Amino acid sequence: xxxxxxxxxxxxxxxxxxxxxxxxxxxxxxxxxxxxxxxxxxxxxxxxxxxxxxxxxxxxxxxxxxxxxxxxxxxxxxxxxxxxxxxxxxxxxxxxxxxxxxxxxxxxxxxxxxxxxxxxxxxxxxxxxxxxxxxxxxxxxxxxxxxxxxxxxxxxxxxxxxxxxxxxxxxxxxxxxxxxxxxxxxxxxxxxxxxxxxxxxxxxxxxxxxxxxxx
Amino acid sequence: xxxxxxxxxxxxxxxxxxxxxxxxxxxxxxxxxxxxxxxxxxxxxxxxxxxxxxxxxxxxxxxxxxxxxxxxxxxxxxxxxxxxxxxxxxxxxxxxxxxxxxxxxxxxxxxxxxxxxxxxxxxxxxxxxxxxxxxxxxxxxxxxxxxxxxxxxxxxxxxxxxxxxxxxxxxxxxxxxxxxxxxxxxxxxxxxxxxxxxxxxxxxxxxxxxxxxxxxxxxxxxxxxxxxxxxxxxxxxxxxxxxxxxxxxxxxxxxxxxxxxxxxxxxxxxxxxxxxxxxxxxxxxxxxxxxxxxxxxxxxxxxxxxxxxxxxxxxxxxxxxxxxxxxxxxxxxxxxxxxxxxxxxxxxxxxxxxxxxxxxxxxxxxxxxxxxxxxxxxxxxxxxxxxxxxxxxxxxxxxxxxxxxxxxxxxxxxxxxxxxxxxxxxxxxxxxxxxxxxxxxxxxxxxxxxxxxxxxxxxxxxxxxxxxxxxxxxxxxxxxxxxxxxxxxxxxxxxxxxxxxxxxxxxxxxxxxxxxxxxxxxxxxxxxxxxxxxxxxxxxxxxxxxxxxxxxxxxxxxxxxxxxxxxxxxxxxxxxxxxxxxxxxxxxxxxxxxxxxxx
Numbered sequence: 084x085x086x087x088x089x090x091x092x093x094x095x096x097x098x099x100x101x102x103x104x105x106x107x108x109x110x111x112x113x114x115x116x117x118x119x120x121x122x123x124x125x126x127x128x129x130x131x132x133x134x135x136x137x138x139x140x141x142x143x144x145x146x147x148x149x150x151x152x153x154x155x156x157x158x159x160x161x162x163x164x165x166x167x168x169x170x171x172x173x174x175x176x177x178x179x180x181x182x183x184x185x186x187x188x189x190x191x192x193x194x195x196x197x198x199x200x201x202x203x204x205x206x207x208x209x210x211x212x213x214x215x216x217x218x219x220x221x222x223x224x225x226x227x228x229x230x231x232x233x234x235x236x237x238x239x240x241x242x243x244x245x246x247x248x249x250x251x252x253x254x255x256x257x258x259x260x261x262x263x264x265x266x267x268x269x270x271x272x273x274x275x276x277x278x279x280x281x282x283x284x285x286x287x288x289x290x291x292x293x294x295x296x297x298x
Numbered sequence: 299x300x301x302x303x304x305x306x307x308x309x310x311x312x313x314x315x316x317x318x319x320x321x322x323x324x325x326x327x328x329x330x331x332x333x334x335x336x337x338x339x340x341x342x343x344x345x346x347x348x349x350x351x352x353x354x355x356x357x358x359x360x361x362x363x364x365x366x367x368x369x370x371x372x373x374x375x376x377x378x379x380x381x382x383x384x385x386x387x388x389x390x391x392x393x394x395x396x397x398x399x400x401x402x403x404x405x406x407x408x409x410x411x412x413x414x415x416x417x418x419x420x421x422x423x424x425x426x427x428x429x430x431x432x433x434x435x436x437x438x439x440x441x442x443x444x445x446x447x448x449x450x451x452x453x454x455x456x457x458x459x460x461x462x463x464x465x466x467x468x469x470x471x472x473x474x475x476x477x478x479x480x481x482x483x484x485x486x487x488x489x490x491x492x493x494x495x496x497x498x499x500x501x502x503x504x505x506x507x508x509x510x511x512x513x514x515x516x517x518x519x520x521x522x523x524x525x526x527x528x529x530x531x532x533x534x535x536x537x538x539x540x541x542x543x544x545x546x547x548x549x550x551x552x553x554x555x556x557x558x559x560x561x562x563x564x565x566x567x568x569x570x571x572x573x574x575x576x577x578x579x580x581x582x583x584x585x586x587x588x589x590x591x592x593x594x595x596x597x598x599x600x601x602x603x604x605x606x607x608x609x610x611x612x613x614x615x616x617x618x619x620x621x622x623x624x625x626x627x628x629x630x631x632x633x634x635x636x637x638x639x640x641x642x643x644x645x646x647x648x649x650x651x652x653x654x655x656x657x658x659x660x661x662x663x664x665x666x667x668x669x670x671x672x673x674x675x676x677x678x679x680x681x682x683x684x685x686x687x688x689x690x691x692x693x694x695x696x697x698x699x700x701x702x703x704x705x706x707x708x709x710x711x712x713x714x715x716x717x718x719x720x721x722x723x724x725x726x727x728x729x730x731x732x733x734x735x736x737x738x739x740x741x742x743x744x745x746x747x748x749x750x751x752x753x754x755x756x757x758x759x760x761x762x763x764x765x766x767x768x769x770x771x772x773x774x775x776x777x778x779x780x781x782x783x784x785x786x787x788x789x790x791x792x793x794x795x796x797x798x799x800x801x802x803x804x805x806x807x808x809x810x811x812x813x814x815x816x817x818x819x820x821x822x823x824x825x826x827x828x829x830x831x832x833x834x835x836x837x838x839x840x841x842x843x844x845x846x847x848x849x850x851x852x853x854x855x856x857x858x859x860x861x862x863x864x865x866x867x868x869x870x871x872x873x874x875x876x877x878x879x880x881x882x883x884x885x886x887x888x889x890x891x892x893x894x895x896x897x
Contacts, residue, residue, distance in 0.1 A: 101484070102443035119332055120450035122571060123443075125485050126562035129617040145614065152440065152484045153681055154523050157689040158558060161696045179307075179679060186681045 090141045093260055094165055098187050099172035100180040101151035104210040107243035108172060109146050112253060117244050124150045127159055134257065142257060156190070163194040168260045169205045170252070175240070176211055178218035188233055198267055204236045204259040206252055212240035213247070304678040312438045319442075319467045320432075322459045333450075333458035345400070346575055347453045347495065366399040373402050380409060387587070394587045395635050397580050404496035410586040411508045413501050423667055424472060424500050430669050431471035436676040437482035441470045444487040455491060465499040466491055473506055476667050480510065481676075483521035485566035492570060492582070511662055514589035519660025520566055524688030527660045529695050531565050531594065532557045534653040536699070538598050541648060546605045548710075551703045553613040558696050560620045565593055572624060573600070577631045584638065591642070591652045599641040600624065603634065659688065 097105045106121045106128065113130045128148040136142045147166070149159045171187045173180040184207065192202045207230055209220045219225055220240070230238045236259045239252040299307070318327055342350045345359055376383050376390065383390040398406050408414070431438075445467045449455040454462040469490045474482040489509065493502035509515045519527025536557050539547035550556075563572055569581050585592040601608070604624065608616055645651035674680075685693065 101440055102446075119330070120447065122447055122449075123484050123487065125566055127559055128621060129559070129614075131614040131618070143614075150484060154483060154525075154689075157685055157693040158525060158528070158562065158696060161558065161693060161700065162556075183681055 088139055088141055090143065091136075091261075091264070092143045092145065093167050093257070094145045094147060095256065096147050096149060096163060096166045096169040096191070097172065098149045098169060098191065099151060099208075100174070100177075100183045100187075103151065103172045103174040103177075103180050104243050105151065105170075105172050106148055108170070108208065108210060108241065108249055109148050111243040111246060112249050113146065115246075117246070124148050126150055126155060127162055132253075136257070136261075144253075144257070160190065160194050163191065166195050166203060167197075167263075168203055168256050170208050170256065171205060171235075172208045172210050174211050175209045175216040175218075175220045176214050181209075181218055181220065185233060188235070192234075197263060202234055204256060204263065205234070206256045206259075207235045207238035208252055209238060209240045211242060211244070213242040213245045301674065301678075304680075305674070308436075308678045312435070315438050315442045316432045316471075318459055319464050322461070322464055323457060327459050329458040333456065343453050346579070348449075348575065349451050349453055349456060366397075366401070369393075369396075370399045370402060373399055373406070377402075377405065377409075391587060394583050395580075395639055397631070397635070398583045400579070403579070403583075407493075407496055407505070407582075407586055408501060411505050411512075413497075413504050413508070416504045416508060417500070420504070423476075424503050427472040427476045427667060428468050431468075431475045434669070434672065435471050435474045435481075436672040436679065437474040438471060439679060440484075441467060441474065441482050441487070444482075444484060445470070448487045448491045452491075452495070454495060462491075462494055465494055465502070468499060469494070469503045469506060472503060473510075475669060476507070477510065477518075477662065478670060479662055479664055480518065480521045483566075485563070486521065488567050488570045492578075507666075511666070513655065515585075516590060516656045516660065518662055519656050522660075522688075523686050524690075524692040526688060526692060527656060528562060528565055529692050530653055530660075532561055532696075533699070534594060534650070535561055535597050538594070538645065538650050539601070541650065542598065542644070543601055543605060546601060546608060548707075549609055550616065551707055553616055555613060555616050555620075556700055556703070558699075559617070561597060564597055568593060569596055572620070574625060574627060574631075577627075577629075577634060580631050580635050581638075584635070592638075594653060595638060595642045595645055595651065598645065599634065599638045602641065603629065603637060 097109055099105055101123075106124050107117060109128075109130050110121065111117050113132045127150065130146045130148065132144040132146060134142040134144065147162060149155075149162070169191055171184055171191070173184050175181075188205065191205060195203055197203055209216075209226075219229065226238055229235075237252075237255050239248045239255070241248045241252060243249065321327065323329070344350060345363070372393070376393070435441075445463055446458070448466060454460075455466070457463065466487065470482055470487060473486070473490075474480075480486075486506070490502060490506050493505045497505060510517045510521070516527070519525075519530075536547070539550075539557075568578075568585050570578050572578075573581065581592065581596055584596075604619070604627075608619060611619060642651060
């Protein structure tokens with residue numbers, strides 16, 4: 084028999100400096116697999132992850148893997164439109180990739196906003212945490228402070244290679260997006276293609292705290 | 299960090315990287331175990347040098363190798379008469395499109411690129427540039443990161459800091475100071491690596507240089523800031539799509555698959571990584587002979603060959619298809635290349651074969667090989683926050699194209715947007731029904747008019763000519779299939795499963811949709827006919843004189859009446875293009891007898 088399910092379609096951006104492991108994170112998350120020979124992303128790549136969030140909710144995450152090289156920015160930023168969440172990735176072994184995080188965040192916030200004008204949820208990923216760390220990432224309380232100050236939903240130390248914290252980070256981002264949906268629900272009737280959320284439906288929107296792993 | 303510290307950090311990083319490549323593997327470089335090629339790999343390496351996860355059970359390319367060995371003699375003869383063949387290249391062209399024998403690829407690629415002449419003119423320049431790069435190139439870090447992930451599944455590039463990785467690093471570094479307008483742009487490493495599979499280090503450098511600045515290829519305009527040539531080529535690709543594959547173009551537009559998403563890698567790498575490697579080599583043979591117009595024609599050819607698959611897919615699956623499945627396609631390379639030549643003819647007739655020579659903004663402005671000290675920003679690799687004027691123009695052009703497409707779609711009231719077409723994260727109510735796709739009553743026809751059918755196998759007219767199917771039936775088919783085109787459901791059953799309960803409102807939001815890609819879904823051929831032999835229950839009301847309620851199906855016939863005759867219009871000479879199903883080639887539908895009797 085037919086049951087009723089709510090299905091959400093979310094566009095998520097994965098951005099950050101060249102070679103920080105964006106593609107590896109996506110492949111690990113979507114295919115549960117890590118390979119040493121992923122190729123550089125030229126332009127934009129795309130992957131889909133379907134989540135059975137709860138018995139009544141299916142979430143389709145469209146993950147947009149954006150090339151990290153600066154000169155691709157003018158082409159790839161066109162595709163920021165309509166994103167509802169983002170990961171910014173840096174490489175813990177290279178402090179310069181962390182320096183660039185704030186530029187990526189500013190860039191993101193200037194290109195895409197929520198319906199009410201606020202920035203879209205963004206989780207910071209400190210990737211390659213299986214290797215030797217360099218810089219601020221060695222000081223978790225400082226990182227928490229940094230994230231609060233820069234408007235990140237939270238941060239996670241991740242390793243696509245060792246499969247550390249990828250699921251957790253995604254869960255945090257999706258929870259935040261669902262929460263935003265719920266909050267925005269009231270003034271979201273302009274678009275006839277949108278069907279309002281069932282107000283009784285559980286959005287499972289536990290606000291995620293910026294928490295780091297003990298990796 | 300202050301400026302001085304940043305400069306020191308950047309200089310140290312560069313020195314460390316350069317040092318690693320200079321010393322190579324032997325100096326105790328730290329590498330992962332997988333980066334050390336073991337003897338075992340020689341069992342799992344294919345004829346082009348790619349390492350596979352499992353041992354290759356049997357070499358199925360023996361025949362191909364034999365054909366190439368036969369051809370080698372002819373090619374060696376051509377090499378001797380090269381000047382003649384270059385002047386009147388008809389025979390050369392014919393043979394190039396059949397594929398240069400792999401053992402002679404390096405030789406002929408070098409000749410097509412005039413490497414001997416260039417090298418003589420530029421004696422000593424490569425070494426000079428390489429030495430400057432090691433000291434100064436601000437692109438060293440990016441190049442290092444990309445060398446580390448360029449064709450690591452190829453035997454030549456597996457070994458970290460191995461000989462070919464050193465060569466790749468050197469070429470890209472040297473080029474980054476040789477042509478400061480480009481420096482290093484992602485996409486170049488795959489091309490340089492491909493060249494290194496067939497040439498030595500210096501030859502590959504000049505080959506890369508020829509591809510970038512020779513007016514036959516002019517890749518300079520792709521790689522410089524703002525990508526002006528990319529924008530121009532994407533516009534041209536759109537023109538071709540609108541003219542020759544309008545339905546596919548609409549379909550892609552409706553699903554938000556912008557030209558900018560899928561053609562960037564096609565043009566930047568001349569199809570490397572987006573088609574099977576052996577096919578990419580064939581495309582490169584043609585590219586090196588005929589130049590930039592091949593890029594345009596291959597794009598059209600691929601979409602034409604795969605259009606039937608693409609027409610059936612929604613956004614997620616279209617992108618997966620273009621990114622991954624096309625690279626695994628098992629379509630015969632010869633057929634693709636023959637089709638490519640026809641596409642080039644077709645485009646030529648329509649005067650769309652060539653987007654024109656590069657305008658000044660795509661051409662190099664600075665002389666090559668003159669060293670200027672990088673700026674502070676370049677040295678420390680800091681991002682500039684402002685776009686250059688050229689970048690802004692390019693971005694605006696892409697945004698504008700996107701807007702125009704969206705406006706066009708909105709105007710097109712006949713085609714409402716299907717669910718999932720946009721990616722704005724809106725919610726949909728979806729009825730997930732487990733009962734869809736059960737046993738169906740009645741014969742079911744699926745005739746998909748939404749495919750650009752310049753070469754459909756069976757024309758609409760020929761269906762009308764069938765002896766059993768009445769005109770009334772035909773109208774039924776088209777209404778059913780029109781809703782297919784709207785919801786793009788992979789499940790062809792869903793629209794017709796509840797016919798007995800009367801016409802169902804088919805709206806984009808209420809349409810069930812395949813939740814996961816269904817590679818095993820029934821492949822809707824151009825004409826699909828289900829003829830059930832048992833009467834389903836409850837029996838639907840029988841038609842009289844072809845008078846049917848809208849969108850219901852022909853009612854089941856008793857078994858002795860269960861006979862269909864299909865006439866196939868063999869006169870249509872349009873069908874030259876082979877059809878692909880799930881990456882496998884399906885032979886063109888040809889019949890000796892023009893009638894099939896289905897009993």
